[in-house]
Amino acid sequence: MKVQQEIRKGAAIIFITKYSGILLGLVVNSVLARLLSPAEFGIVGVVTVFITFFNILSDIGLGAAIIQNQDFNNKDFSDIFKISVLLSVVLAGAFALLSYGIASFYNDKVYIPISQLLAIQVFFSALAIVPKNMLIKAQAFKTIGLIDVGSAFFTGSLAIVLAYQHFSFYSIVWRSIAYSLLVFLLYFANSGLKIQSGISFSGIRGVAKYSSYQFAFNFINYFSRNLDNILIGKYIGNAGLGLYNQAYQLMMYPIANLTHVITPVIHPILAKYQNNKTVIFQEYIKIVKLLAILGLPISAFIYFASPEIIHIFLGEKWLEVVPILRILSLSIWIQMILSSSGSIYQAAGRTDLLFISGLISGSIMILSILVGVMYFKSLEQTAMLLVVSFYINFAVGYYILIKIVLGQHMIELYALLVRQMPAVIVLVLAYLAEGNLTRHWVTGPYMLIISLGIKLCMMGLVMAAFNFPLIEPYVKKLSHLKSKS
Structure with a gap:
């Protein structure tokens, strides 16, 4: 079907650029983790929470509205960009002033210069929203990927150089500023955005309802996703926040x-079928199946490979991360599926129900975080309560999406998940057996790398064995090429 071909083409491009970014990000983070302390990471982590909030304010739901609306012209884009410029100036100034409030809340004046510098990032991140979403609307995924990876390489290298020169956490700060500036310039240059004279609010008025619900959802989602960082930094400390x-x-x-290889493609393609909910459901259930096939084994892999991952990528001083990562890994598969649902609400034109779903799930997550941090005062308990909230939100969110928005039956979703359970059970048993056999000799750095490689191979073999029909066409194609040679 044409829809699946468009999704596969877009996803393939994003896959290549995204995984280049993953590898690059792991290398940069691994080097910085050895040069900086958990407390230094935690200091920047506190300010990053507030930057995320300002990024939501700068979008006000316009990004999704630009993609959804099929009638915008160059004048509409120009008008929206001009409004975003004014909003960017206001938000950057507000963030610079907020620096005093952040310093007062955490009782540390170090947050004043950091926040005032990062106001520059807030400014350029807000400016990038219109040109970036114009590129997404045009399905220019290759251009976006190249910009993101190239910018990440340049700014990651900058951060490492600064860290070696003892710039401490400022190495991360300047990396963030440089990245936001660079991606804005490149998005703008490639978007085809042409600034026209005059300004009109007609384009924004046309999508006000759609974008307002999207903004409200983003607002709630921000607090449910970041309240843990705000409270951990305040009540457990910067070192605890760095670990978490x-x-x-x-x-x-x-x-x-993995999810974002597919989700950026879903909205612009399925938005064309916003009046045909059956088509949206049929195409989306195929995507959920793929995410489940990938997500469930990955959850098991991260759980059992956590010690090797921390040793290799962060170093021994970060070993306290292992139990937290193991707990959080139990939610990876469910978050992979959940994170794709927003695009379907958007494509179906029901950001109002996206807001309601977000309100329910956000309330559950906020309650979990408050109990974990304020009552238990424990990183592990907070992580466990978050995992429980993700499972509850999965059931609620997909009932609203599938039953109410798309008018379909839930049984197809749950049957799909049940069919993946045998593969997960076999993989868990294999990891338990491997752990018993190798626990005495997995000690040195080289053996840890070998152990991680073994676990990766086991995951790949189990996934291939239980999902052979998916890879069979590629196996046949490879065999055909070999026979011809």
Whole structure:
């Protein structure tokens, strides 16, 4: 079908650029983790939480609205960009002033110069929203990928050089500023955005309802996703936040870098079928199947390979991350599937129900974080309660999406997940057996790398064995090429 061909083509391009970014990100983070302390990471982590909030304010739902609306012309894009310039100036100034509030809340004046510098990032990140979403709307995924990877390489190298020169956490700060500036310039140059004279609000008024619900969802999602960082930094400390952030970031690698190979493609392609909910459901259930096939084994792999991952990528001083990462890994598969659902709400034109779903799930997550941090005062308990909240939110969110938005039956989703369970059980048993056989000799750095490689191979073999129909066409093609040679 044409829809699947478009999705595969876009996903293939994003896959290549995204995984180049993963490899690059792992290398940069691994080097910085050996040059900087958990407390130094935690200091920047505190400010990053607030930057994320300002990024939401700068979008106000316009990014998704640009993609969804099929009637925007060059004048509309120009008008929206001009409004984003004004908004960028206001937000950057507000963030610079907020630096005093952040310093007061955490009782540390170090946050004043850091936040005032990062106001520059807030400015350029806000400016990039319109040109970036114009590129997404045009399905220019290769251009976006090349810009992101190239910018990450340049700014990651900059951060490493600065860290070696003892710039401490400022190496991360300047990396963020340089990245936001570079991607804005490159997005703008490649978007085809042409600034026209005059300004009109007609384009924004046309998508006000759609974008307002999207903004409200993003607003709620921000607090549910970042309240843990805000409270951990305040009540457990910067070192605790540094540990938690590393565990969360490692957990997010497969979620962001596998799911986001597909999700950027879903909205612009399925938005064309916003009046045909059956087509959207049929195409989406194929995507959910793929995410389940990938996500469930990856969850098991991260759980059992956590010690090797931390040793290899972060070093021995980060070993306290292991139990937190193991707990969070139990939610990887469910978050991979959940993170794709927003694109379907958007494509179906039901950001109002996306907001309601987000309100429910956000409330559950916020309650979990408050209990974990304020009552238990434990990183592990907070992580465990978050995992529980993800499972509850999965059931609620997909009932609203499939039953109410798309008007389909839930049984197809749950049957799909049940069919993946035998592969997961076999993989878990294989990892337990491997652990018993190798626990006495996996000690040195080279043996840790070998152990990680073995676990990766086991995951690949089990996935291939239980999902052979997916790879059979490629096996036949390879055999045919060999026979011809």
